[in-house]
Amino acid sequence: MKITRHFVDVGARRCHYRRCGAGPVLLMIHQSPRSSAEYAALMRQWGETFTCIAPDSPGFGQSDPLPGDPSIDDFADALVDLLDALGLECVPAYGFHSGGIILVNALKRHPERFAALAVGGYAIWTADEMQSFSDSYLPAFQPLPYGEHLTWLWNRILEQSWFFPWFAVEPGKRLRGPHDDPTKVDAVVREMLDSGDAYRAGYGAVLRAPRQMPEPGDTTRPVLITAYDGDPLQDHIDRLGALPSGSAAQKVATPEAHQQASLDFLAAYPEPMPDRLGEVADEGFIAVQAPGFDGLLHWRGERSAPLLVHGPGRALELLGQRALAIDLPGHGLSDAWTGAAPTDPAAWQAVIAAAMRTLGATTVTYEPLPAGDPARLYPDLTPDRFGAYLTRAWSIVRAARLFSPWYAPSAASPRDFDPATLVPARLALEHRALLRSSAAREWHVARAAMEVFNGNS
Incomplete structure (x- = not known):
């Protein structure tokens, strides 16, 4: 379903x-x-x-x-x-x-x-429990320059299945079903990265509520x-x-x-479903069926405007206020790539063409590709037991601001940069986009082939 x-x-x-x-x-x-x-x-x-x-x-x-x-x-x-x-x-x-x-x-x-x-x-909650929560349960969560916040986040989410409350690491506070499943921890970590420090408002309101x-x-x-x-x-x-x-x-x-x-x-208290639910006109998800992909694509902007397509490892939220943009499969908020031949440029072009038809776009432009070997630009970021993939991705987005390609820092590869682009809040957006990019390497290979065979830029 x-x-x-x-x-x-x-x-x-x-x-x-x-x-x-x-x-x-x-x-x-x-x-x-x-x-x-x-x-x-x-x-x-x-x-x-x-x-x-x-x-x-x-x-x-x-x-x-x-x-x-x-x-x-x-x-x-x-x-x-x-x-x-x-x-x-x-x-x-x-x-x-x-x-x-x-x-x-x-x-x-x-x-x-x-x-x-x-x-x-x-x-x-008892009065003592409420006091304990107010002191320790909701520390500030802010991105830090070298990704230190990610080490705390991984362990905080991991150990919430070991102890309750999570910060009470005491024998009497153990939970019955501890685990160290990276997939489960990663799901909550990603949601915390989406919320940022705003998590304290929603969580805090609930904890303080009469x-x-x-x-x-x-x-x-x-x-x-x-x-x-x-x-x-x-x-x-x-x-x-x-x-x-x-x-x-x-x-x-x-x-x-x-x-x-x-x-x-x-089920004993049914209420009718209206014919139509409220929905905005300038953002949403479109269902796309094309060779290699059958899922939802996230889009934002003005329908029928020129379409801008982001680069590998990126997302539409990094494009600024553009007329119309999509998150490609395996990027941003769109579904993952589902079919075979994920590096086939024709398959990617079919997805983009289907999105253009649905959104009414007649022209498309692409962000430029980064320099470098795609096999090295986009290393494996599969969640691991110790959360190292989080800090690995942070190091990548930081280095990518300073060198091109990021994996080869040398006197011959400096990149001009504005120090403002290294502020942790900006790096956090790029870090989140990279973590979501399960098909970055494949899109890079396909885009490179498109440039060779079709002259797109």
Whole structure:
């Protein structure tokens, strides 16, 4: 089952959301510091029952942050503003951990907008726990000149599966299911790189939030809270106390049992899906089918304008305010290259031509290729157990500002540069683009062949 991706403007903010399935609508709110990407597999399952709509919360994924120092009320109100922008009147909703806290607060403030809530783990912190979190849980996260922040980030995300809270490295704080899976750690690391220091606003609002669970006797919409064995919030089921009629909280054995109980509960409160959801006109994702690629391409700009195509290892966000640009397969926010012959220039040209037809572009220009051997320009950046790929990529983007090619620094290869381009915030954008570029080497080879055979520049 395919997931589509979209953007909608919520006032002055841009919000990204995923959509999957058919039937009644279901809103899905992710935990912090994740994004709607964490629900991809679940959306494909639940899409058999619902049209699943999963937004990136403000400041996470590809959604703009809220201004200032927002409270949980601000996040709850922003969620209702999103419902307005999408054209959704009333929805059943699912949220895990902090996603559930946002939903419960939104239910308290806007009960008419929710048919029912299913929540995975609802935190009821003690005063001592709250103090501990305020002191240590959310350190600032800022890029540093030589990539030192990446070493901290890798280990912080790795060890959050070993201890809870992550900073309490004590025997009594061990979790039941520790792992060192680089793929799992990398997924969260990338989402933290997307959020940057904005992660503290969303996470902090949830940690500081007063608990807003409906009280016995309240007139409210039904709420189901479940938590499975191994979830650090399972014991918090015992802290909830009495709930109103129609609501319940229970412990279950497995994540699958939690998901099934949530789905069964929400299916009893269907709400119609509107014919069309709100969506912006100057950014989005187009489905492209061409030899070698079948997936979504991210685009931004003015349709029917000349198309600009980025270079290997880069992304449209590095092109500045251009009329029209796309992220190529295996770059930026677009899907990975899926077919055979990934260095075939005809296959890449077919993808670009398909994008041009869909977007109405009639001309195309390309960023120039960097000098050097593509086999050396784009080394393997597969996530490894120790997170070395993160600092390797940082060293590459820094060196690429100083030498051409970056891998051969010498008196014969200096590159003119503006020191302002070495500020960590700028390097962080280029670093993120390089990490996302799973097909950089292939695009370089194909582009070089295009220049030889077609004269493109």
